Amino acid sequence: MIEARNLKKGFGTQPVLDGVSFRIENGESVAIIGRSGCGKSVLLKHLIGLLQPDAGEVLIDSENIVPMNERQLLRVRRKFGMVFQGSALFDSMTVAENVAFGLRRHEHLTETEIARRVAETLEMVDLPGTETKNPAELSGGMRKRVGLARAIVYEPQIVLYDEPTTGLDPIMSDSIDQLMLRVRDRLKVTTVVVTHDMRTARRVGQRVLMMHDKKIYASGAPDEFFASRDPVVRQFIDGVADPKETPF
């Protein structure tokens, strides 16, 4: 269970989160949407303790992680897998070494067992036989899948996705959406997806949270959310720019 209580965060004089609260149950799949720069990724990083809030609490399985130091957080982070917007693959390692990283660090397995688990996970993300490739040889979509494989190989309870389909073509985006659903259903993980891709939010989220004006502005099941008549929600869903904000 993930719960955020009245989270506040600012960078310098610029507030980014101003009283964000929500709760995500075990096994639930939630899409967090909102305009670029509204603080979605910042919020996601708070959930895994990569950022510390100025005020508020983040509870993971009823345990407040905000007062924890970096070493105490390591124990909590074993429950998580995270897929980054830019994949964040270790470029000095091969695909297999990237995927095996978590296993090697935290589980006492033989090399044969590690190789088997890596191959299985790469198979699951539709990248069989790519073990010896370097991240630089991979396309954007392949890198995202390797990032996903790295995040799920040790079977975490919660998987966080930061803009998983940004920068991908529609077919590749669809393939990543399907992968997220496959991982959710096979591993029974809690899924939190930060995205501004409406299709991803609709397909992957069992619940959609919309951030606006530094808060959770709207929340609901996809059907209910996408039928909303609220002008702010409608404007975002329909992708209509405010003429006053034209930068030229």
Next chain:
Amino acid sequence: MIYSAKQRVTDSLAGLGRFTLLAKEALASLVTFKVAWRDLLYQVYFIGVKSQAVVLVTGAFTGMVLAAQTYYQFHKVKMDTATLAVVGVSLCDELGPVLTALMVAGRVGAAIAAEIGTMRVTEQIDALRTLATHPVDYLVVPRIAAGHIALPLLTIESICVGIGASYLVSVHLLGIDATYLWVNMLRYTHDVDVVIGLIKAFVYGGLIAVISCYKGLTCRLGAEGVGRATTEAVVYSSITILITNFFLTLVLGKIASLL
């Protein structure tokens, strides 16, 4: 302007505080053996083995120049055969460890800061943290331990090559008697000189690694941030080595005189 100066002092103090916390965290991790041996071996290879060429060339030419300069001065007072003694003591006590450290700071310090800085910019450090791995354990500690191991070994090589090169120059180019040259060197260069040099190298190895890692971990985002971190790693490491050398010379010299 007053605000700017005040801000700069505050930033410097905050930076010093962060650096101290990093060093403390690394030391705690080092003494509890959280270091991965495979990473440590790779870093010893990268810092030590790959730096040999530059360190050996530096040692050889420093030894040769020192021999020539010393000879030109000592020849005036008929003390030619003391040339290698001066070279030996200078290389063991000061020039060996300091020049080796400065060359390694240039080569390795820049590489460490650039690598870790790029990892920070591309969110690889955050990825490490999400994989329940402390960046200090994984990135900083192996480099500090490798610096402590590699620098003394490189310094020994540098001193040996420096003395060897200065011997060749003294005997074959400057025509000094080989036997007296060698005997005088052994008479005036003591074990304690070698030990002082190695202690200094041990300290500098850790300093280069921790300063460079700190600069990489705290670099600003973007290509400019990485570039600046790289430059600062080399500059700060070099200045710290030179300042630390003064204090180490005083302290170690005092201790040596009491023995």
